[in-house]
Amino acid sequence: MSMPTGTNTTWAQVHELRRAEPGIGAGRIARRLGICRSLAQRLLRETMEEANERGRCTRKRRHPTEMHARAAIVAIRAEGNPSQLSAYSCSFCGGWHVGHTAGQKLMQILMAAE
Numbered sequence: 775m776s777m778p779t780g781t782n783t784t785w786a787q788v789h790e791l792r793r794a795e796p797g798i799g800a801g802r803i804a805r806r807l808g809i810c811r812s813l814a815q816r817l818l819r820e821t822m823e824e825a826n827e828r829g830r831c832t833r834k835r836r837h838p839t840e841m842h843a844r845a846a847i848v849a850i851r852a853e854g855n856p857s858q859l860s861a862y863s864c865s866f867c868g869g870w871h872v873g874h875t876a877g878q879k880l881m882q883i884l885m886a887a888e
């Protein structure tokens with residue numbers, strides 16, 4: 775995920791605070807880091823989205839190419855699984871995963887928000 779220049783330190787600090795205090799709010803982050811609340815809210819939202827995406831990555835099987843991921847979908851469908859599955863490239867591991875179509879829509883929303 776690309777970050778605007780200059781915010782990397784703050785980004786890392788928000789990660790650090792969230793690790794130390796799970797469930798920490800934007801107000802507390804703003805006070806701790808001496809930044810405005812709206813920036814804290816944005817950073818908090820972004821770190822949470824990143825954590826969700828990373829979690830999906832580590833839980834899923836990694837495929838080296840889109841072709842491998844699509845082959846996996848064919849195999850899953852052949853077993854009679856009716857789920858709407860699609861292949862998507864992962865920004866964390868650089869590989870491909872198989873996800874439900876709803877998951878891919880969320881991914882597209884996240885990508886568009888960058």
Ligand SMILES: [Zn+2]
Nearest residue numbers: 831864866867
């Ligand atoms: Zn991944």
